Amino acid sequence: MIKSLNLKILMIFILALTVGFALSVPVTAYLFRDVVDRSVRDAYAARAGMIADVYPRLAADERGPYLERLSGDQGASLWVYDRSGLRHAYGRTEEPLLTDEDIRLVLDGAEVVKRASFWPLPTSLYMGFPVRTAEGTLALVIRPERSDAVRLMAGVTAVFILTALLIGSFKFILFTRIVIKPLKALTAATRKVAKGDYNLSLQTKSKDELGILTKQFRQMTEEISQVEKMRQEFVSNVSHEIQTPLASISGYVSILQSGGLSEEEQLRCLDIIRQESMRLSRLSENMLRLAAIDSSHFRFHPSTVRLDRQLRRVVVTAEPQWAAKRLNIHLDLPRTEIRGDEDLLNQVWLNILGNSIKFTPEGGEIFIELKAGDGGIGVVFRDTGIGIGEEDLRRVFERFYKADKSRNRDAGGSGLGLAIVRRVVELHQGTVEIGSTPGEGTVVTVMLPAV
Template sequence: MKTLYVRIVLTFMLVALVSGIIAFLFSNLYYHVKLKEYNEEKIKEMANEIVYLYENSDGMKIQDFLTSVANMNFQLYLVDQHMVGHQFGDRFRQYELDKSIIQSVLDGRTYHGISTFKSNLFVTGFFKDDLKNSIGVPIKVDGVTEALFVRPNVEKQFGEMRIVFSLILGLTFFISMLLIVVSATFLVRPIKRLTKATRKVASGNYDFTLDSHRSDEIGALAKDFERMAKSLKKLDEMRQEFVSNVSHEIQSPLTSIQGFSKAIRSKVVSEEEAERYLEIIEKETSRLSSLSKQLLMLSSLDKEVKAVNKETFRLDEQIREVVLLTEWEWSKKSLRIELDLPELVIEADKQLLFQIWINLLTNSIKFTGNHGSIYVNAAVDEDIIVTVRDTGIGIAEEELQQIFDRFYMGDKSRNRTKSGSGLGLSVVKKIIELHEGTISVQSEIGKGTEFTVRLPR
């Protein structure tokens, strides 16, 4: 399989080759359309000038005159009335020429051989020194008309320039190929680094550096890859922390259950102590049951196994139902519950939304001291807005960004995690996101916390 480096080099070389061929074809076309007739006209003027100079000379012999002209880098061919030709200057490569053409020149007509000369490549036809590729003009020699065929000796006039142009073309091609090889190396280098970084990420190593300061597409790709790696690293850390927290949350109640059950079976505790131990065991099993339910719900929501089954229902009635279900808990602490719930109809998953209100309300009850207050308000603008506010112990500002993380317990020194699992708010946020809503929180230590939920109407 070809590497990207080889592909880039071959692509550049192919582009250079195709560009050269297209440029050559366009040059040929331009020569054929624009320059060929112009070139022929110039040579015809030279031929006519040669004839004029001879015919107005003072009895100079034709051989001497044409030899002198040929020395000025011309190829000349003189044909008499008997179809006998004489060469002056360098020889033509081919002398094949129809006798009717020679006769037409002897009859006083001009032969336009350059414009009618056929060549596979037009521009290269200019350099072919065939007799056909010349200008034929009549010339009076001792009172008799003869045919003079003229063409510049391109080899002598432009021979050195052809070498120079060939050298320029060859060097240009060679240097272009060399620069392509070098530039391809620089182009592929950041991609090779990205490939190495990808292998590191695949093996779980997130420590690498990329050239993300570039302002081109590769720089943008490097930045996005670094962001992705940081997200994967955070996700991996969260996964490890999640496993650790789950193990801790399960191990702790199991240890308590095991210890208290052994104490009861030993018969060394009093009935009152045994009753208290059984109550603790019951609470711990209830906690384990709640933890497993929340874990299953999170897993289901994460995998989107649980579809959002939308139905139309009264949201205000659902919230009142949650308040009634938790009455025993808030009345035990003598909390004041104030509701401001206008009639609200929403289309959503009724079961999932119930989990939002039960989690938010039980959290407020749990962290609000005796004789405190909880306010539940609802309003409608573009969205449906539900606010749950308490006068509890509050949350520190540095913790607000973490409370929706799984198993985050807050500052235990303020006893904000009396019996929770740290999953409730994670479940709440996930359900709200599935409904394309948002949740925000404001809090101040000692003054309380306010959760605001926005759901599409």
């Protein structure tokens, strides 16, 4: 089996040329058959005329040697018939293709031509010419045995075919190297990617299919590299998020086991263990929720949602948190209906409101508004919290990213809330944007399609 693509293409090229030349022979023969026949007939008609002029003048004993010599000189087989049948044969000894009826027609003064095969060669023709002598009309049958012109044509054709094959193959090898070179580079690149090396230097100026393939492979590799980095970061973040509360739980359990603690200290340790356990529970819950939303089998259940009512219920649900910090909640919620998954949207509002409550100091303000515009419905959460820095603002939607890790951990966050928010909003064909000024507050705007 041929494994080299270069050799395969070359073999296909040579096979195509060979088949093409092989098919061109019968096609050419068919197209030029009449031309060749006419040329041979005209040539031998002239010769037959010469024989018809000379033959009657010769003595009886001179006619045989004359035709014998003529047969050898002109490369033809000759047969002479009279009314009683064959008189003389010169050259080939087999019977000619002409029938008795054909011979009779020639003896009556007609010219008869018969073809022995499809191929337009002189040797395939049998030509009968009348020759008038003093003894009566004879039938002269001529079949060319060889033709210098045909041999020369055959030789030239053979040389042409061989030269075309050699030159064509040489050029094809050069041209295929241009095609095969980027394919070899692409093959080497796939091996590197398979080994986990995404640092590729694939460069191409070609705009054909190979150029497009190389460009798309490079883009695919870059995306895979980003996915791999995200995977590594995800594993690292998950490990860190799980390890920290586990270490805290383990430490406080050890303290409790050591004994000698007052009841107040024991309750404090148990409270910390409870908080860290709840934190682990929220982390696993959020991870499962994100995995479910990202799954191709996730079921999306849209229905008509009264958005103003839902937001009010969310505020009431979170009352223990914002009341504990003496925050002022301002609502501007006109009657609004949208199409969406009510449970998923509830998670969005809880996450956004939860962040506002966490990062707004005591006595601060939180504003929740519904606005219509640009063919959609805008839900705006605005607070007077600590704000987010410009560098962190670009990454707040990344999974496990925390703008203020120490403050976020104290608040019990896992860095997954806003990732869930963006994914759910995208499922609803909407957008979410965050604007913030450190020390002044944050504004989160969610745009959803109107009903």
